[in-house]
Amino acid sequence: MTHSLHTFENGAALATALAGRVAEALKAAIAASDAASLAVSGGSTPKAFFEALSLEDLDWSKVSVTLVDERFVPEDHPRSNHLLVATHLLKNKAAEAEFVPLYAPEDSIEAAAAVATDAVSDLGTPLDVVILGMGSDGHTASFFPGGDNLEDALDLELPPRVITMQASGAGEPRLTLSFSSLADAGLLILHIEGEEKQAVLEKALAGEDEAEMPIRAVLSRAETPVDIYWAP
């Protein structure tokens, strides 16, 4: 699959441009079907983008926001992606958006994944906008090298769902949208910043082993061409 690389002078310029692009895609989805869905990633990279997006003028009451992946921790945990999104995105104009969490206070992570699968399926398919990040180990979403469910997570023949993932590089057990939930998004973005991530991207593009660098699955097999947003 093809991809396009968009480079910016700095993270602030990237955040402004990406927020505008995502806002236009959400407005188009609302115009077409009176609703829009947005799945975002966690980590340290998206904070400025979230802040810029929260100020975009659109009918946020018709937008459902969910996560590409989450740790199996409650929403007040400092490493919760829900907390990150609540702090940096679900405010200003975006305060009116509905949030669909992946975490649920179930006894097991498998039970939480089942609850989240039902909730995310209510958003319909395909998702309108998906924003992916990438770790320095080549993971994206919670598709970690060595992950216990990596093969299933990357299998496009399996139905869209929320899947559990444990890996030595992941810290807490994770909940992640499957690749089949992400691959056909209306707009599929990979947002990365810094020279280290640029080098990781170049390494990923130069090889084929998805178990070594799961981001390769997105770059080579996603149905939707990937728009890569990068700044130093």
Ligand SMILES: O=C1O[C@H](COP(=O)(O)O)[C@@H](O)[C@H](O)[C@H]1O
């Ligand atoms: O573990 C995670 O890391 C990646 C990348 O995070 P960053 O801090 O390097 O930006 C992120 O995309 C993913 O959602 C998150 O759970």
